[in-house]
Amino acid sequence: MRYFAGIDMGSTAIKIALVDQQGSLSGHTVVPTGSFFQKNTLEALQLLLRERGIERSDVAYLLSTGYGRKLLPEADETISEITANAAGARAIAGSAAIRTIINIGGQDSKVLLLDADGHIRNFVMNDKCAAGTGRFLEMTARNLGTDVGELGNLHCRSSGAPLSITSTCTVFAESEIISLLARGHGKEELVAGVHYSIARRIVRLARQIGIEDRVFFDGGPALNSGMVAALEDELMLQVVVPAAPQLTTAIGAATLARTAWIDTGEQVNA
Amino acid sequence: MNALRRFLNNGDINRFRLWFQLGAFGLLIYGGFLAMDIGNSLPTFSCVFVDSRAGACYLYPLQHQVNMPWSQFSGGRGIGLAVGLVTFFLFFVLFNKAWCGYACPLGTVQDWITKLRARLGIRYSLYANETFGRLKAIKYVLLALLILLPLGISNSLFGLPKLPRDLATSYCMICPGRTVLPLFTGDASQLAIDFSSRTMMALTGLGMAITGGFFAGAFVKKRFFCLFCPMSALQYAFSKAGLLRLTKQGAKCTRCGNCSRVCDVGIREIADDVTSRNIVQDDCMMCFKCVAACPESHCLAVTFLGMPVYEATAEGFMRRTKRRDNHG
Amino acid sequence: MDKERRERLIRTTGVHLAMEATETLRQVVEEFPDNPRAMDYFYDLFRAEYCGGGAKKNGAMRIGMLCVQAPEELIRAAGAVPVRLCSGSHAFDQAGAEFMPAKACSLVKATLGMLSLRTAGGAERLDLVVNPTTCEQKKKAGELLEDFGYRVHHLEMPPAKDSEEARIYWQRSVKKFAAVLEETTGVRITKQRLAKAIRTTGMARSAYRRLHELAKWPRPLIRGKDVMLVTNAYFFDDLDRWTAAVTELADEIEQRRETNLPGAGKHAPRILFTGSPPIFPNLKLPLLIEQAGGVIVVDEVCSSSRLLHDQVAYDEQALYDMVPAVADRVLKPCTCPVFLSSQDRVRRLLDLAASFAVDGVVYQSFAGCMPYALEQRSVGQALVNANIPMLSVETDYGPDDQGQLSTRVEAFIESLRGKARKRA
């Protein structure tokens, strides 16, 4: 059996996915990026392979993607996370024709518009700014003294109107949050406010290229139910959230690794 | 084939035209000495007042032919009119308005005057364009009168009394062709006012004034008289049927304006219109200077029966620029 | 600025300029395996100009132009050498930021920064600076230059170019400019001199056009990063030498076509580059495109094809016809977005896309440049209607967005691969 690996080297986490010759997922892992990109990645890959009882030599093609994709000399090829993300959504959603992908990552967020065949028609990324990304959520959690995983619950418990966060820059938003808390506002409403502010920002981005049903929402923050609810409200549409939203891009890379391998094989035979 | 086409496209059509015009002038004005006669329905000013002409300008027979009572239109003379018109059409359709740019002796004379002015280093009038643009409609009025006046001699039009016989070839009486072209055979007899009747006096007097205007106009504006020429108006009515065409591929056009800058009759559409394929305009005389001045390959082209004969190419453009500079 | 601080600024800027230029040249020269041999002339030229303290300038008067709209034929006919001043240097951009608004566009800031220091990039000795009144920023830049002590001629341009009135206004403006030139250089512009200038610049243009035509070949024979270096060199190189070098390059490229030498791959997506001009050393975006595997086969920018495409035609060999003809060449075909209508630009882009079999368009607008940003919509719409994908990028001379940009550019090129494969 041959396997294909997709490695998504993000700014906060490294995501690895493995698919087999049939293209079905046969393993995955997520580890924090840390400062030693390459070392951490290779260790995580080794661990995953050992867990699954797969030899390194059985991994026929390795495709790296994400922010740090060029920092892994072991990769057979690199591909941008945008292409990988689209491929991943296509692989996961299958026949549920996805036309728009909204991805919130650790450092950036992006919106992709696909055609009927699932190919990228257009895309936008947010510009040089951490507001509207996972970073913003982390900062919020830190200031509330809780974990990012808790934000969803807090949001759901909120009863009053979400607070409005007006600052567009993380640095200023941070002080705004602190002062809102100091003024005795509830954590729940504040978290909801943060979610709405991120959602509004990304929807504004998406409107630049147009939004078409159905919308696929992925990236780490898609695990956060509050974030999902806020996004659906702002979009006025239901979104599809995969079971492991932070893995879409890695899965896409693995799928593309498989296609690339098949293509080269064909070229050799031809 | 490609080599031939390239050779042609690299050529300088202006030089070719200069010689062609000279040849056509000689033929039409002096051809009669060699007993040449190419018919009486020529779509160009081969003036009947030139004794040694090789054929006649259609406007002269046309005025005679329409000078008949309504009843005769369906008879033998009617057929004569139809034959004349068809002959005119056949001649015309072959070369389209290139008759103006390449054959018309009166046009050639104007081009010579232009050359003379340029030699003298005197500039053309800048405002001529705007001022004369509005006068273009005059040629259609002249064309209408040219047909209506003779008709009005034989018939009573609009309940008016029949017109005097002296108006039979009224257009010829005011046409500068009649006064200017015989000069080239040493015949200055037309340069006079005919006092035989009041009508003739008025017409020939007007003719003299127009002749003066012809020379003065040609000196300040290229092809000045052509703006008012009823032959041009008559031709334009048939121009869409021409086999020889000036075509444009709008997508290739940068609207650089080179074409309209060199156009002697100041046609702006040749540069600004990027949608029409057949780009022959009202005043166009199909001289094809514009094609030679266009630097975009395959943008402007001369076609005959749809086949490109002479096309604008970047290479040809550069050749002409270099050649011209060497010749000074 | 006090003297000491100024000296410091000059020194640091000089160091940074050399660093930038060296890095750009390294990428241009070393990251691609198949550079034409005739490109060495241009590589060396830029090395000498930017990393080696500048080439020696000969004795002729030098007239700086802040924009392509200044008719270079007249400058040459007046016996002077035109120098295009637009700068692409981030170091100069930062020097300009000392006295210009932060939101001004990089190109204007860099140009003014360079001129404020008077050290390099052609600013060392200028007898006159021509400032065509194009966009707001350049207009005002001209005034600042007067404060720096330059002799500036403001060449007044109409805001639209279609009407006859605009044309006449511009022709008068150019005529006035000719008089200023004569007064500056003391040389009379005669019809012989002007005819020669039209011919020699025409020959340079036609050499460029030949290179341009060769890019229509189905397999790309030359890369955009090289073409852009060639066209950038026109800003300051000697005219005849430049023409000879371009001719040699075109010969070699033609050879490549005949012998089937490798250029870029047949499956490489073919790109049309438009928008704000990439000027050395800021070849950031073109390089990213080609590093990602695309090939820029054609461009529509004022530092390259728009600078060198159009040709002068005149009817009568006399100044009264030739000067307006030169004026027309600059105004009528220009597709700069400062003019009222975007129609000509859209038509030009569609024609280029079709005749160069382009797979996608990259639209660069410099942060702070309103005209390009505003026209992006109509251009994008027209391309969508013609089924041509477009990537629009807002950027500046700073290196900060390199990472983000490379992701976007790569994704765009990847999305075009399928199309390119189908075509090939």
Ligand code: SF4
């Ligand atoms: S010369 Fe050619 S490219 Fe220029 S405006 Fe005329 S037709 Fe268009």
Ligand code: SF4
């Ligand atoms: S449009 Fe062209 S062919 Fe017609 S008159 Fe003008 S220059 Fe001559």
